[in-house]
Amino acid sequence: MAGGCIIDAEVISLNQSKDTYSIGEAAKMIGSTVKTIRYYDEIELLRPSFHTEGGHRLYTPQDVWRLELITTLRYLNFGISDIRKLMSGELGVSQALDLQIEALETQIGTMNSMLSILQQAKQHEAEDTLHSGQSLTYVSSLVDSLTANAQKRKQFVSTKMEESHLLDGIPHEWRISFLHFFDKYMMKETKLSAQQTLAWKEVQEIINDPAYIADLARLELPFFTMANHPQIEADAWVKKMETLRIRATEAMEKRWPLDSPAVQSMVWDFVMMYASIEHAGDPEAFFRKQARYMLDSVTERILRFNKLCKTVNPEWSQIVDGINLLQEGMRLRLKQMEED
Structure with missing residues (x-):
């Protein structure tokens, strides 16, 4: 269940005859929050198709599908800017996937680099019993040598x-x-x-x-x-x-x-x-x-x-x-x- 993105079957069965959904219903269907969906409206990432006479947001099934897509992309760590470009067609799906794969590979490389520093510091702490407790100083010197x-x-x-x-x-x-x-x-x-x-x-x-x-x-x-x-x-x-x-x-x-x-x-x-x-x-x-x-x-x-x-x-x-x-x-x- 990627980040709660799959619409609950029971919820669908209860609402399948409806043409529009309240913001609360839409949030429940995609496993998100009212606050998050309201934020997407405020930044004009996804605006509801309709409003009630009292100004309450109403979402169509197509709106809900797009909200689910946004939630899935956010789970995969896509930024708001890239999601906006994807949904507008400004950014192709293949290109977007390549960009995200590259971004994640960079993060993996970064994590491996940090992991190496911590492992070296731990080894230094274990081996240098005469100066036990100075591993943080050693970490600092390692980072300075790399940056x-x-x-x-x-x-x-x-x-x-x-x-x-x-x-x-x-x-x-x-x-x-x-x-x-x-x-x-x-x-x-x-x-x-x-x-x-x-x-x-x-x-x-x-x-x-x-x-x-x-x-x-x-x-x-x-x-x-x-x-x-x-x-x-x-x-x-x-x-x-x-x-x-x-x-x-x-x-x-x-x-x-x-x-x-x-x-x-x-x-x-x-x-x-x-x-x-x-x-x-x-x-x-x-x-x-x-x-x-x-x-x-x-x-x-x-x-x-x-x-x-x-x-x-x-x-x-x-x-x-x-x-x-x-x-x-x-x-x-x-x-x-x-x-x-």
């Missing part, structure tokens, strides 16, 4: 950038601009959790992979080209990018559609950040070429890197989700351009 503070992370990235020669030939101020968001979000002086440490370890493995550096070089070629022939100062460019990030966050919070003037204006501004004076004569031609390049340059390694960074610091989601919004907006605009 990477901000300074260690900065040093690692700095060393890899030099070794890769990715930023060779780029003016110093533009090198700082290139790493602006990464430094701002990924290099915060916060102690990483076990799960974040595991993610950071994989981030390091990806950065160490020459194939990833090649992917990154291709993806960021427009930036490198612009940095060598800038139309504005590096600081001004960063401020514009920060403004775009804020606009993208607002668009996502307010759920503006991709074809809305606000989102499309943002998409246009983002792509044109890479334009030079020579493109002023035919900006639409530049948009087509640049947008297609940006979309075609995203690889699985790039996507994996961004996902891991979201685990290391959830604030990175603002960057990744904003980029995803811009990319979807680009696809829509390109499609509209082709149809015109």
